[in-house]
Structure formats: structure tokens, C-alpha cells
Amino acid sequence: MxxxxxxxxxxxxxxxxxxxxxxxxxxxxxxxxxxxxxxxxxxxLSEQTADFATEKHVPIVEKVEGGIKVTVGSTAHPMTDEHYIMWIGVQAGDDLMIHYLKPGDAPEAIFPCPDTNVKAYECCNIHDLWVNR
Known part of the structure; x- marks a missing residue:
């Protein structure tokens, strides 16, 4: 389960x-x-799934060599000291992986998952928790 x-x-x-x-x-x-x-x-924190204003928060999952890449938003999310993504995570079945970020990092992470059928999470220091589904 x-x-x-x-x-x-x-x-x-x-x-x-x-x-x-x-x-x-x-x-x-x-x-x-x-x-x-x-x-x-x-x-x-409630799981938010739609960011109609600017599309800066919903995690986007794509297949890359060696796994999957999760990017935060179709428009790059800011990564300043005042406003940034604290972490990105993926859940694939019973496996959960988290990658921590800091201001100045790119709002993305690569995970060793064989499939893009995952639930992706991200947590913004201002706008809280977002998921891809």
C-alpha cells in the first residue's frame, strides 16, 4: 500500500x-x-496543483538519461534569498526521494527513476507545497 x-x-x-x-x-x-x-x-500544507497566474510552481517531470528531471514551473521559479524553492521530491510507489535547494541553485533536480509516472513535490518558502497531480 x-x-x-x-x-x-x-x-x-x-x-x-x-x-x-x-x-x-x-x-x-x-x-x-x-x-x-x-x-x-x-x-x-495543502497540495496545490494549478498556478494559473504565472505557472512558476507546478513541478514538471521529464525523462532524461539516467532518470527523470523535475523542473519547478514552465516559467523558471526565482531562486533569490527572499523567494526560492526549498526542496523538490518525487514519490514512485513506496519510494520517496528529496533534493534540497538553496538560493542561487537552479529550480530543478534529477532523480534515478526509470519512469516519469511519479508524483512530484516542491516546496516554495513563500507559496508552500505544490504537486504535479
């Missing part, structure tokens, strides 16, 4: 957390997901 990761972001430090097993983060009293950072309740 394919696991679906869940992502949270701290409103204080903007750090992100990936929860692999959502059953581990349920509050005993309510049964709701609950994750905190330095005393701050973290925000659950």
Missing part, C-alpha cells in the same frame, strides 16, 4: 516537516493531526 506523506510548516521559523505515518501524529484527545515546533502549532 502506497504511503502518502503529509507536510507541515512552522509559522515561526518556516521549517517544514514531513510526516510519513499520519497515525503517529494524532492528538490523543481529538484524534486530529498535531505537529508543533518550538511551541508553535505547525500549519498543515
Amino acid at each position: 502506497e504511503k502518502i506523506p503529509i507536510f507541515f510548516k512552522c509559522p515561526g521559523c518556516s521549517g517544514t516537516v514531513m510526516v510519513m505515518d499520519s497515525g503517529m501524529c494524532k492528538a490523543p484527545s481529538t484524534g486530529a493531526l498535531s505537529v508543533s515546533c518550538s511551541g508553535n502549532e505547525m500549519d498543515l
Whole structure:
């Protein structure tokens, strides 16, 4: 059975957390997901799939020699200190791979996947979580 990761972001430090097993983060009293950072309740990130304004956030997957390349947006996403992609990830069945980025890097990553039929993720420091499907 394919696991679906869940992502949270701290409103204080903007750090992100990936929860692999959502059953581990349920509050005993309510049964709701609950994750905190330095005393701050973290925000659950919704998977966004359409960026109609400028197409800068939806991950694009293409086959390349040795695997697949994930590029963030059909228009290159900015990679400045103020606005950048923090990480790109792909999920292929039960496998999940993440590549971390920093300002100045190209908004892309190459993963050793044999097939383009993957769920691609990216997390923008301002606009949060985006997926390709």
C-alpha cells in the first residue's frame, strides 16, 4: 500500500516537516493531526496543483538519461534569498526521494527513476507545497 506523506510548516521559523505515518501524529484527545515546533502549532500544507497566474510552481517531470528531471514551473521559479524553492521530491510507489535547494541553485533536480509516472513535490518558502497531480 502506497504511503502518502503529509507536510507541515512552522509559522515561526518556516521549517517544514514531513510526516510519513499520519497515525503517529494524532492528538490523543481529538484524534486530529498535531505537529508543533518550538511551541508553535505547525500549519498543515495543502497540495496545490494549478498556478494559473504565472505557472512558476507546478513541478514538471521529464525523462532524461539516467532518470527523470523535475523542473519547478514552465516559467523558471526565482531562486533569490527572499523567494526560492526549498526542496523538490518525487514519490514512485513506496519510494520517496528529496533534493534540497538553496538560493542561487537552479529550480530543478534529477532523480534515478526509470519512469516519469511519479508524483512530484516542491516546496516554495513563500507559496508552500505544490504537486504535479
